Amino acid sequence: MPVAAARPIVLTASERHRLKKAAYGHKTEHQARQRATVVLHAARGCSNARIARETRLHIDTVRTWRGRFAHGGLLALADRKRSGRPARFTPVQVAEAKALACQLPTETGVPLSRWSCPELAAELTARGITDSISASTVRRWLHQDAIKPWQYRSWIFIRDPNFRATAQRVLDLYARTFDGEPLGEDEYVISSDEKTSIQARCRCHPTLAPGQARAMRVNHEYDRGGALAYLAAYDVHQAKVFGRCEPKTGIVPFMNLVTQIMSTEPYASARRVFWIVDNGSSHRGKKAIDRLTTAFPNAVMVHTPVHASWTNQIEIFFSIVQRKVVSPNDFTDLTQVRDRLRAFEDRYNATAQPFQWRFTTSDLDDLLARLDRHTPADRQEESSVALAA
Known part of the structure; x- marks a missing residue:
């Protein structure tokens, strides 16, 4: 019986480039690499038998992919759609599993705080929604809608009746506006707060620098060298930080920080200096406002809403300090902590730019x-x- 002649293959420059990329690419799937190799050999005029010998494929496989490319081009090298195994679970069962994952376990009578995929699989079986199901199947279903019931985030419900008005005053100051009027050139906005209990943890073994394929190593054991409070004030529009270390927080340490700043220019002769503070005990309520105004008549204290310290820009600076200075904590004593914080202030002020505050x-x-x-x-x-x- 005569053998059918091999289909001739002629490639365009674009097809040849894509086939070579698939045949020699490091990330190409094995099957795609084999099919591309077959077509490239066929384009050089090789017979099916020779291609089969060189690629170690069956001649029928070579004939199949050569023929498919000759008929349909590059798109024909992809797998054809297959019916596959019949679905074991119905769409209703999948929807019920997702609905269960979106309920708190206590609402369904299950004594759990959070769902996990194994627990969800067991509960689906116990309720008769499915006969039997694996945790990996449940995980795949939840992944389709990015449902992760084992994760949680804490939050605080807004209880301040004047939340919007109070927050608006702070946000307007960031936009250089107060009571509907733009701020002048001789008016400044200071964001301030305290970072409490910065410890001096002297590690029992010196910290090891990172090396090849090795992260920095910090000994788990340490001796306590005391703790201090770091008070800082941040000029929102000038991007300048003023800080001081105190043994603890309180009214006196906070007023020391205020005096440190308000006794220097340009704040001493400014028309108004707005101090944005939270509702901490050091600067809470009307008494704190009166105390500040009595000491410095050109100072105006503006409180953030209750439980809304995230509206205070100094918290951004404190997060930078936590990441770049405090962690990992390896200090011999509190003097080293103070020196490190002062040196970081100088380093930060040398290159700092105002935060890109976009919350309006x-x-x-x-x-x-x-x-x-x-x-x-x-x-x-x-x-x-x-x-x-």
């Missing part, structure tokens, strides 16, 4: 509207009653 009053309105949508009506009523009381 419009974003604040969107946030509050989103929280209202996710707050049950009965809880809103309870909050209203509590605020009225």
